[in-house]
Amino acid sequence: MSQPLTSTPYTGGVPAPVPTGPVRLHINGETRTLQLAPWTSLLDALREYAHLTGTKKGCDHGQCGACTVLVNGLRINSCLTLAVMHEDDDITTIEGLGTPENLSPLQQAFVDHDAFQCGYCTPGQICSAQGLLNEGRAHSEAEIKELMSGNLCRCGAYVGILDAVKEVVDKESSDVGA
């Protein structure tokens, strides 16, 4: 039960200092040692401590996918994991996939297909789609839809998102076939 609201003065003593510690992460190919409290989520570590604000906080409860990043190549929700749990892991965020001058194939496809409106869900959509490509299990449109279902778009840009992901999935499979 949360603390009841009362007018009684606080008598709980001096709170203990926050025990932060160094956490070494390899973010977008660069090794960073951040000084973090154990309860810092990977999402907050990326945004507030590594100052990589491309990764977005939507719900903070695993329900929207806006915070999707790749950890050792696998997509996960960075809001439901602690940074300390990823000591020495390789983290890839949207900033690590391409640059404004040299977009990744997915980033370019999102532009070409108008796969966003406000753009808030987009970094998560693209990191998730990169994870889907790495997994190599989605081929048909139905499979892409199912395996992208962990990313919500409140603007409803789903049609463009599906077209963009499908284009890159098709291209990668024809490249493999060739």
Add this chain to the structure above:
Amino acid sequence: MHPFTYSRATDVADAVRDKAGHVASAYIGGGTNLIDLMKMNVEQPAHLVNVAKLPLSKIEDLPDGGLRLGATATNSDTAWNEDVKKRYPLLNQAILAGASPQLRNAATNGGNLMQRTRCYYFYDVATPCNKREPGSGCSAIGGYNRVCGILGTSEACIATHPSDMCVALAALAPTVRVSGPNGERTIAFEDFHRLPGDQPEFDNTLAEGELITSLDLPEKGFAKNFAYLKLRDRHSYAFALVSVAVGLEMDGDTIKEARLALGGVAHKPWRDQSAEDLLKGQPATAETFGRVAAHVVANAVGQGSNDFKIELARRAIVRALKQAAEGQQQAGDMYLGGQ
């Protein structure tokens, strides 16, 4: 979130020792349920023992022909494992019907068994809830209880266990291996989760400090005739309102052996062995399926906003049995909503 200390366990003995050495401590696997609950102040551990990187992530053959699923193997690695796809496609389907690819990549098998209910009031610390705060009352009884149970409920709690994976496991009947301060033991899956009774604060029969190390599946996987049918508010990325896992062994059109378990209806994955007995030796007909489905829900009780679950469960059972008997679901197919 309340402050806590953290350590990463190096092996099983270290994990058990570390947990026992700290008051109000908890194991953490993928964190996809525990961190969510900690953010809501539903759980407030003072120390976390990370078990996700313990060497328990293998999926390997057992000498008796079964398959051992390591407790820290992720839900994704388990679902897409070649042996699971080939020999236990029911499990593959159930896991893929749950959560999202991102969550399944982080979630562990041990954590999946231990995940807590999605009852709205359990999450809302401003309301009474016997599961969260024993003796405070149950807000779901007479409240919003659309997601709550219809079978095996008690006056203290009507919550459901939300896992999909566990419904398939209830049908496949593995053994849960655990290690704790008093050594190792095994628990039949059937006895792992419990009904609420007057102690809804206990979801399962794991003793304080015990760590799940593996799930040992028996050889029989019902790989030819099976079905996992999940019904929910949207087509993907939503918890089940009702789900049904079926495994059949057929002899022509006659059912030789049957397994039947339901999700979304009770405090534990609801395996009904009396319904399985009723199916045995019967022809796989609409008449048989209807009779068995009526039997399963005969003692179901609605709580108001979840009354619809009784009829939904009855129809879902009929459909899942039919799909399983006809071998409609193919091993290794991606779960696309059980159409």
